Amino acid sequence: MTGSARNxxxxxxxxxxxxxxxxxxxxxxxxAADADGExxxxxxxxxxxxxxxLIGGIGALVYALCFSLGLAPIIGAALTLAATLLVTGxxxxxxxxxxxxxxxxxxTRERKLAIxxxxxxxxxxxxxxxxxxxxxxxxxxxxxxxxxVAPALIATHVAARAPxxxxxxxxxxxxxxxxxxxxGRPSRNRALVGVLIGAVALVLLLPPVKALLAVVxxxxxxxxxxxxxxxxxxxxxxxxxxxxxxAGEAVLLIIATIR
Numbered sequence: 001m002t003g004s005a006r007n008x009x010x011x012x013x014x015x016x017x018x019x020x021x022x023x024x025x026x027x028x029x030x031x032a033a034d035a036d037g038e039x040x041x042x043x044x045x046x047x048x049x050x051x052x053x054l055i056g057g058i059g060a061l062v063y064a065l066c067f068s069l070g071l072a073p074i075i076g077a078a079l080t081l082a083a084t085l086l087v088t089g090x091x092x093x094x095x096x097x098x099x100x101x102x103x104x105x106x107x108t109r110e111r112k113l114a115i116x117x118x119x120x121x122x123x124x125x126x127x128x129x130x131x132x133x134x135x136x137x138x139x140x141x142x143x144x145x146x147x148x149v150a151p152a153l154i155a156t157h158v159a160a161r162a163p164x165x166x167x168x169x170x171x172x173x174x175x176x177x178x179x180x181x182x183x184g185r186p187s188r189n190r191a192l193v194g195v196l197i198g199a200v201a202l203v204l205l206l207p208p209v210k211a212l213l214a215v216v217x218x219x220x221x222x223x224x225x226x227x228x229x230x231x232x233x234x235x236x237x238x239x240x241x242x243x244x245x246x247a248g249e250a251v252l253l254i255i256a257t258i259r
Contacts, residue, residue, distance in 0.1 A: 012047070014044070015043060015046065015047045016044075016047045016050050016051075018040070018041065018044035019045070019047035019048050019050060019051045020047075020051045020054065022044070022048075022051075023052075023091065023161070024051060024055060024087050024089070025087065025088065025089040026054075026087060040184075041184070042168070042183050042184035042185060042186045042190075043190060045164065045165035045168065045183075045191070045194065046165055046186070046191065046193040047194075048162075048164055048165065048194060049159065049161045049162045049194055049197040049198050049201065050158075050197065051161070052154075052156075052159075052160070052201075053154060053157070053158055053201075055084055055087050055088060055157045056084075056153040056154035056156060056158065057153075057154055058083060058087055059080045059081075059083055059084045059087075059153045059157070060080075060146070060149060060150035060153045060154060062076075062080045062083040063076050063077070063080040063140065063146055063149045063150070063153070064146040064149075066080070073142075074137065074141040076141075077136075077139075077140035077141040078137050080140060080149075080153070081133065081137055081140070092241075092242035092243075092245040092246050092249075093129060093242070093246065094239075094242060095240070095242015095243050095245070095246070096125075096128050096132060096242055096243045096246040096247075097121050097126070097128060097129050098116045098117075098125065098239040098242075099116065099128075099239045099243035100125045100127070100243070101115050101118075101121065101122040101124045101125040102116035102232070102233070103124075103228070103232045103233075104124035105122055105124060109174075109232070109233050112232055112233050113174060113175055113237075116233075116237060116239050128243075132249075132250055135250040135254065136249060139152075139250075139253035139254050139256065139257050140152075140253065142257045143256060148256070151205040151206065152205070152252075153253075154201070154205060155201050155202055155205035155214075155252065156248075156253050156256070158198055159198035159199075159201050159202050159214060159248065159252055160198075160245050160246075160248030160252055161198070161245055161248075162195050162198020162199070162201075162218070163194075163195065163198070163221070163248065164244065164245060165190060165193075165194040165195075166186075166191040166194065166195055166222065167222055167225065167226060167241055167244055168185055168186055168191070168236060169185050169186045169187070169191040170226060171226055171229060171230065171235050171236035171240075172234075172235040172236070173185075173235050173236060173237070174229070174233040174234055174235030174236055174237050174240075175235075175237065198218070199215060202214050202215060206255075210255050210256065213255055213258075214251075214252055214255050218251070218252075221244060221247050221248055221251065222244065225240060225244045225247070
């Protein structure tokens with residue numbers, strides 16, 4: 001293999017490894033670097049949906065194990081969600097809570113951003129987390145059969161992350177520092193690759209009508225969160241992206257339960 005071919009092949013692998021290291025707490029080592037020793041989260045953002053394949057697959061395996069042990073669907077669903085929380089370190093749940101607290105807890109942009117940076121959780125954040133967890137557990141329990149839970153979980157964890165690079169591309173950072181500002185804005189092409197991966201997962205894993213509905217509602221969520229973020233804080237933060245991912249997970253799992 002020539003050097004140029006090796007670099008062309010290793011580039012996506014570095015991006016996928018970086019996405020896995022960022023999106024999970026699994027032992028993949030330190031952040032992957034490119035040939036120049038640089039770690040580029042913005043460049044790797046297209047691979048966040050790829051990381052969702054692993055996260056959803058682990059959840060599906062946990063649910064299948066619970067089902068094989070004869071546990072009730074509601075218990076299996078709760079343990080499955082617990083497993084995905086452990087795998088991800090509740091990364092996006094933290095973003096949802098911070099966003100809910102910030103957007104609901106003050107009237108000024110500066111104060112909202114300060115609340116979002118505070119590690120303490122408030123009433124809005126608690127309520128948002130409870131609602132998110134309840135909806136996802138209820139949806140998984142409603143699906144009940146592992147043959148239905150597995151494709152729904154994988155499609156959800158892939159597609160809920162697919163709009164994130166586009167969200168970060170479209171909106172400017174709301175603050176000059178922080179993870180989002182430091183990582184930079186993904187390019188349009190890389191953002192569109194992430195969207196395409198999510199769309200393919202939906203088409204392959206869900207019935208056509210549900211896949212189409214999922215695409216439409218994810219687009220609505222993306223537009224809604226973009227509008228709300230601009231109105232509330234004048235841009236995006238990593239917390240806003242996490243809130244978008246959480247809304248996507250809940251909506252996609254609910255769609256999967258439609259008969």
